[in-house]
Amino acid sequence: MPYETSGGDQHELASRLGHTHAIVRALAEEARFYVPAEHVRDIAWLQPKIRHRSELASAELAGAEEHRLTGVIGVDGSLMVVPVRDGLPSVRYGYAQAAAIWLDLELMQAQRRERFVDPVALHEAVKSNLISMDMPVAGAYLREGMSIEDSWRESVDRLFREKKIEVNRLDQSLLELLMLLHGRPGAPAHTVSVDCPRQSCRWKDVAVPEAGRPCPRCGSALYPTDCLRIYEEVVEDGENSTALGRLMQVVELLVLVGLSTLLWRLSRTELFTSTLFVIDGPMAVYGPPAKLRGRALTYFQSMEPGPFVCGVEKTGTAVDYARSLVRHEVLKPGDLLLVDDEVIAKMTNADNPLAYGSETYWGRKFFYRSLDGRVVVITVLPGSGAPYDDHGGQVDPAAYPSLPAILDVVDRTGSSMYRDGLIPVALAHSKAAYPIGVGTDVLRLVAKQKLGLRDTPDDGPSGR
Template structure:
């Protein structure tokens, strides 16, 4: 560079990463690869798969008046000066309740009343923290064992507390393995020890000794998150798996509360929105079948009205490309069947898409104001995806029209193709940038017993 550095008076060198993005983009422009969203040519085959919203409406479709949005956030920070491998993790999930009628009433006013808007939104937050890499609960235990014990402790201590709901994450996990209002007594767990691997051990809430090896098992072992934990690495992926489970349990708790306390009123007039698809990925994916069965047990009454909303990813990119090609007009819904999935994912066997992870079916919708929304919706019965292609027909999703109505009524300009409930839940769950990271690092140092400002390499106190 043309100026000299303070150290040694030598010319300043460019940052190693300063031009990384430009270089990688230049390399990508020269490389040859296939992107499905860039190859939308013949669109005539899509026309029979499009349904206008007016075609789906039935006389008994309810008009929902409230929305509960659920979103999560996580952060992993280095907390030991001189030892960058020591990392502490934070995860939290937020739930907001939005009064749609109060919000719409303010839209009609010349001047918005901030008090009225504040009263239209209520929120709740559950957060957790734990050492995720380079630090352990006790001396002499592996990082996997440390994670197992941390997750068990967190699930016993952390509670979802909203109005009459006051249940720990562990109680909600037992509930998810049972039926609405009837939590399971035991949870099937596979022993994590390599030399044992005893399968389907019935573990009660208090835990039990494995009959095969005498190893202590906890009900949270059913999540198998420890399988993604590594000695070397920050383990943010494993923390993300934990966060998605917490989001699901928050949804279970709130929906069950309304189902038990106000089944024909609040439950029948509230939409539950999950940020992201209705899916469970990675080792906890077995919860997909539990979630599907659990919520379908609620369908004897009106509802449940549940949907997932994706803000990014392959499906969102493909849906936006279709809109740019004028495939979808305002009010149009695209049935994402095996043909669409084959094009979108470039898959040779699209029939099995989502069969192991999704508990809702994906649809592309262009709202009346032109927004592009990728949603997943719960079927009334059966699986949304299976090895035979699942249920792509909108008729299998009786809550679909009510969901689309809320999408049309709660558009947000906070981000591209946004929804107000999702944006509000995200704002409650997101960690602040900059100062927020510093605060989390200081708290982690206190939790781990690390001396602030020490870089002498000594062990934690």
């Protein structure tokens, strides 16, 4: 390269891997493979699957401004796995966090109508909090003489007992939220079903209480968090970032459970029914914890009235395919595409599209082009029943009563921070992506500001 080194005696040498990206792209250009998003040809078959948002508006929402959602709670997570011992690159330590933000839509809309934006007012429109956790993930163990699987099992159990979500006198650990998810709103389960992880035992469906218990066959310690089965993806050689990602997605779901249940209990007919809960990514649970999908579906559907909750995907196959459809003018502003088995077959190149999502998704996927032209892939909770099953699931928008209000929020919260971005997702992502410390809990902020709760003298300086 034409740059001299600091010593001036030789030229800068290119990194050995500096051109790897360009080389791989060049190889890909020569290779033959099929990308569904690049083969959108005949689009006539898609037209019957398109609905305009005006066709979906219910009688209650049409022309009734007071029924529009006034707040959004967004949840997102991030993780990092790093080497922590010089000379021992196999030793890895993991850090995961989940952020929650509260966005006051009315205050944000008021600022959009102003000639000059008040930064203080915008700051007051957004409140946030972060829950973080850290643990040794590879090449390091809690104690001498234990396997990496047992080290993970004990670490996860400890973290779930220690990490808490607090609002005034409401105090819930991640473990308590896990038991709540296995029960119903306001009534947590007393036990969870756990399979013994010992290879020599494998006793099935042991009822494990919150305190844990010995296996009735082999006597080894069983933790309630073993029901997540995250330890099954842990390996001796590797950084175990996949297993940490599974843990993070569970924490995101539990944060959503805690936030929604709080509002459901304290302001069921007011704040709860005017708030949209948004998670970054699809409403799905992947890997060994995937059984939580059914728990999440049952839990949120048992809330009366039903919650407004959706997932928003920023990347992935579905996003690429949706953007390709827009480039071919399949979707006009305000159009919603029903993603049925035909669309799934084209999008995923699958030979059995009817089974798509039946084991992982607790919300149904839709493609929407907002009124300002953004392309948004959302997943939405059905009012009853499963969004996907072995017969294709529920495709009709009528099965998703929260859909009109969700599309209204999508239209009102466009963000220029990211391509096709939404402000709540962008804010939650920014809080989760950059550690800001454990600040004032978003639950406590929402309760104080919206429900009129105040710190009591014996709560202490933190209001706990």
